[in-house]
Amino acid sequence: MTNRLVNSTSAYLRQHADNPVDWFEWGDEAFARARELDRPIFLSVGYSACHWCHVMAHESFEDEALAAMVNERFVPVKVDREERPDVDALYMAATQLVSGHGGWPMTVFLTPDGSPFMAGTYYPPTDRAGHVGLERLLLAMDDAWRTQRATVEQHAQELSEGLLKETRFLDHLTSSPPIEPWAKINDALVDDLVARCDEDGGFGGAPKFPRPSYLEALLHRLDDPVVAAAAERSLAAMSERGLYDHVGGGFARYSVDAQWHVPHFEKMLSDQALLASVYLRADRAQGGHARWREVALDTLSFVVRELRTPSGYASSLDADSNGGEGLHITWTPDEVAEALRARGHDTLIDATCAYYGISPGGNFEGRSIPMLSRTDALSADQLVTVRAALYAARQERVPAGRDDKVILEWNAMFAAACAESRDPQLLEVASELLRSLSSSHRDERGWWRTQSKNARATAGDLAWLMEAQLSMFEASGDAQWLNAVRPLADELMAHYWDGPRPTPSSRDVGLGFWSTHDEVSDLPQRLKEIFDNATPSSHAVAATAFARAAMIMSSDDYRVVAERLVQLASSVVNQHPSAVPDLLRAWGFLSRGREIVIPGPRGELADLVALLFVPFSVLITGSEPASHHEFRERGLAYVCTHGVCQQPVARESELRLVLART
Numbered sequence: 001m002t003n004r005l006v007n008s009t010s011a012y013l014r015q016h017a018d019n020p021v022d023w024f025e026w027g028d029e030a031f032a033r034a035r036e037l038d039r040p041i042f043l044s045v046g047y048s049a050c051h052w053c054h055v056m057a058h059e060s061f062e063d064e065a066l067a068a069m070v071n072e073r074f075v076p077v078k079v080d081r082e083e084r085p086d087v088d089a090l091y092m093a094a095t096q097l098v099s100g101h102g103g104w105p106m107t108v109f110l111t112p113d114g115s116p117f118m119a120g121t122y123y124p125p126t127d128r129a130g131h132v133g134l135e136r137l138l139l140a141m142d143d144a145w146r147t148q149r150a151t152v153e154q155h156a157q158e159l160s161e162g163l164l165k166e167t168r169f170l171d172h173l174t175s176s177p178p179i180e181p182w183a184k185i186n187d188a189l190v191d192d193l194v195a196r197c198d199e200d201g202g203f204g205g206a207p208k209f210p211r212p213s214y215l216e217a218l219l220h221r222l223d224d225p226v227v228a229a230a231a232e233r234s235l236a237a238m239s240e241r242g243l244y245d246h247v248g249g250g251f252a253r254y255s256v257d258a259q260w261h262v263p264h265f266e267k268m269l270s271d272q273a274l275l276a277s278v279y280l281r282a283d284r285a286q287g288g289h290a291r292w293r294e295v296a297l298d299t300l301s302f303v304v305r306e307l308r309t310p311s312g313y314a315s316s317l318d319a320d321s322n323g324g325e326g327l328h329i330t331w332t333p334d335e336v337a338e339a340l341r342a343r344g345h346d347t348l349i350d351a352t353c354a355y356y357g358i359s360p361g362g363n364f365e366g367r368s369i370p371m372l373s374r375t376d377a378l379s380a381d382q383l384v385t386v387r388a389a390l391y392a393a394r395q396e397r398v399p400a401g402r403d404d405k406v407i408l409e410w411n412a413m414f415a416a417a418c419a420e421s422r423d424p425q426l427l428e429v430a431s432e433l434l435r436s437l438s439s440s441h442r443d444e445r446g447w448w449r450t451q452s453k454n455a456r457a458t459a460g461d462l463a464w465l466m467e468a469q470l471s472m473f474e475a476s477g478d479a480q481w482l483n484a485v486r487p488l489a490d491e492l493m494a495h496y497w498d499g500p501r502p503t504p505s506s507r508d509v510g511l512g513f514w515s516t517h518d519e520v521s522d523l524p525q526r527l528k529e530i531f532d533n534a535t536p537s538s539h540a541v542a543a544t545a546f547a548r549a550a551m552i553m554s555s556d557d558y559r560v561v562a563e564r565l566v567q568l569a570s571s572v573v574n575q576h577p578s579a580v581p582d583l584l585r586a587w588g589f590l591s592r593g594r595e596i597v598i599p600g601p602r603g604e605l606a607d608l609v610a611l612l613f614v615p616f617s618v619l620i621t622g623s624e625p626a627s628h629h630e631f632r633e634r635g636l637a638y639v640c641t642h643g644v645c646q647q648p649v650a651r652e653s654e655l656r657l658v659l660a661r662t
Contacts, residue, residue: 009452010080011403012048016057020067023078026087027522034075034112040145041110042074042138043091047082048403049253049266049316051325052122053105060125060134069135073142074109081106082315082407083455086516089527093166094159095119107134109141114524115156116163160524167527170512170539170568179570182591185584189577190221194230200259201234207264209254210238210271212278213532213581219278219285220615235282238275239295242369245329246356247390249302251275253534261371262364265326265400266319269307270535273413276300280420284613300418300426311440311451312406312433313414322398330367331358331390339393345385351377352386406451408441412464413535419471422610427475434468438484446491446517456517459496460529460538462488463513466545470552470618475610477602477622485549489558492542495519498528502564504556512568513542530569536582539565543586551593551618554627562590588616594641594662595620600634608652609637614659 006017008025016023024030034041044061046053060066070076081088081104091108094116095101102121109118118141126133144152165172179185193214196203203214218231238244241260243252251271252263279296283289307314321328336358337349353359357373378386411433418430440451447457447465466488473481493501495518498511515527515538529537543565550559566573566587569580577584594617598606602621609619620628632638636648639658646662649655 005078009405009450009454010048010083011401011405012046012053012080012082013078015048015054016061016078019057019061020064020071021061021076022067022071023076026077026079026084030075030077031112031114034110037075038112039073039075040117040141041112041114042070042076043079043106043108043110044076045079045081045088045091045106045108046104047080047316048401048405049268049318050104051264051266051319052103054320056105056122056124060123063125066125066135066138069138073138075112080405082403082405083450085458085460086520086523086527089515089529090163090167090523090525091116091119093163095121097159097162097166107137111153111156115160117152117156117159164525167525170528170530173569173571176567176570177574179566179587180574182584182588185573185577185587186217186220189217189581189584190227192578193217194227197230197234198258199233201230201237202258202260203234206258207254207256208258208260209534210243210251210275212274213536213585214578215278216281216585217581219281219613222285231282235279235292239279239291240372242363242371244295244371245302246370246372247329247387247394248306249298250306251299262369263326263329264319265329267317267400269303269313269315269407269410270413272299272303273410273417274535276417277420280417281613284611288611296417297421297423297426300414300421300423300429303414304426304429307402309404309406312411312436314402315405315407315410316403318401318403321400326364326367326369328394328397328400330362330364330369331356332362332367333358333360335393336390340386340389343389343392345389348378348382348386351382352390355383355386406437406440408437408447408449408457408461409464409535411437412461412468415468416464416471419468419475422475427472430468430472430475434465434472434481434484437465446495456520458517458538459492459513459515460535460541462492462496463538463542463545466492466549467541470545470548473552474619477606477620479622479624482552482624485553489546489549493561502560504560507560507564508567510564512539512565530572530583531579532582537580539569540580540582540586543583544589547586547589547593548618551589551595552620552628553625559590562586566590592616592641593618594639594659595628596659597621597628597632597638597640597645598636599623599629599632603635604652605635605637605650605655608655609659612656612659 002017003023005013005023008014079087092102095106098119107120108116110116123134124131126135202208218227221227237260243255243260243263250267253266253268254264256262276296276299279292283292319325333353336352340349354374354377356370358368362368415430415433418426441448449455449457449461466485469481469484496513500509502510515529530539543562546558547562572580596609596617597620606621636650637655638648639646639662646658
């Protein structure tokens with residue numbers, strides 16, 4: 001037996017197609033049924049790679065008795081948070097207000113008009129170890145709905161009012177004071193991060209998440225040995241321990257412990273893109289740190305090799321395979337021996353186990369998560385041989401499930417990372433991807449979040465696409481990428497901007513970007529996103545994209561939009577930069593930005609710039625835009641700040657000096 005999710009375009013929803021729960025997808029049909037039957041909506045939100053989502057599905061949604069209770073007393077709705085991040089964001093805010101924490105699977109009870117009145121995350125079938133059981137919760141919510149309706153509706157109204165303040169936090173700021181100088185704010189952020197960085201690297205206890213934006217903040221203060229040590233410690237621990245896949249490449253989503261030993265094995269495309277970018281910048285900031293560039297390129301190669309689909313790159317790999325968590329990643333000494341013997345490398349078995357810390361007892365459920373334990377055990381050539389053998393053996397295992405949903409935002413992140421690498425093959429990957437997305441994710445109505453074209457692109461989707469196009473222009477000097485930026489900026493302003501558009505003559509108008517397109521009407525509230533989480537907020541990405549576009553195109557129209565976005569949140573940037581580190585990055589482009597203009601085809605001077613860490617700069621080569629190249633000589637480098645240019649230089653040594661003193 002299957003339910004109506006069997007025809008869904010979402011892999012996560014299809015995973016629930018054989019549940020006895022009579023699931024609806026999010027939309028008018030579900031709300032109409034709830035109104036018709038006068039029942040609450042039982043909303044369950046998760047994603048394909050989520051381990052605990054699978055656990056709750058197996059424990060509760062496959063249970064006939066619990067499913068019957070849900071079907072008889074509620075209207076059950078299942079949502080893929082990656083396909084509908086707006087739905088997820090709204091009800092995650094409710095979950096955090098109700099329970100004080102969030103996570104997935106997310107479980108929310110709604111009135112038939114979509115107002116939440118109770119929310120939580122994972123619920124086992126029955127009461128267990130401090131967790132309320134789903135059975136008891138369902139009975140309580142049904143009883144409250146039938147016998148205490150007025151109380152439920154009042155609570156829903158109060159919670160909706162609280163949500164309005166959370167989801168439109170920007171609109172409720174009482175003032176927008178002048179923003180402090182970038183260096184002052186970044187110093188405060190870095191000092192806070194260094195104080196929070198423990199001996200194992202990273203910023204906080206378990207579960208420990210990589211935070212690329214925090215790491216990038218440290219890169220601006222590497223002249224301070226304490227800051228440099230915190231950055232080195234964090235970058236090393238994340239890439240040398242269990243968070244990183246030493247056989248196949250790429251990063252897990254987070255570590256369940258504070259030492260980065262045991263990962264939550266799922267891999268997200270967004271994490272690969274953002275972490276590869278920060279390792280590339282760390283390589284340049286440290287004057288050519290070969291290990292960091294190797295990690296970045298290995299991560300991007302993993303994506304190309306294992307996540308490619310006909311219309312882009314898949315969103316994730318599952319944490320589970322063959323019915324167990326991490327079975328596709330972990331090893332025993334016997335499995336290592338079998339893999340190496342099969343390929344004629346018997347003599348490297350002991351050294352390989354020593355190198356990766358593969359032991360009889362293991363470090364995870366009797367098996368070993370590879371991490372760099374004895375790096376002197378194998379030579380560089382031996383490591384290449386061993387890694388190829390282990391990877392070939394791993395390809396024979398049952399693979400982790402892959403969600404082939406191609407998310408516009410995350411693919412744009414990946415294209416931007418490939419462009420930043422300046423690697424010729426990866427530049428071609430990015431070029432091919434951006435051309436593909438313009439077909440697979442766009443039609444006559446505009447842009448869509450996934451290739452299925454059933455959810456409108458978010459502001460974050462389009463802002464990241466702007467960022468990717470700008471990065472490709474910097475990497476190539478090809479005007480096609482710059483020409484693609486203008487319609488994206490126009491669409492953002494036309495369909496996502498709140499209020500009057502700021503102009504050079506009227507700067508302090510408008511209230512920023514809504515997260516959703518103005519044609520999206522199936523949510524009780526429209527949202528704005530300002531705080532950075534696992535990925536940068538759409539507010540911050542848009543501010544950075546408009547600031548960079550303004551510098552490259554000499555556009556005051558784009559600059560005032562970026563300035564308005566930063567100014568709207570100035571009180572948060574000034575006082576709580578750790579909540580908005582990516583908006584601080586946008587402020588860096590606006591206040592400290594440098595245009596490096598080298599007219600004509602790319603040459604040695606442009607290649608030098610690509611090797612250096614030049615914060616808040618844009619590189620302009622080729623012949624467009626004409627405003628930057630008029631009256632300037634080919635082959636010379638012009639370094640400009642706010643329209644004031646240094647004397648042009650012709651030699652690499654001279655360019656280094658100019659960049660060092662400006």
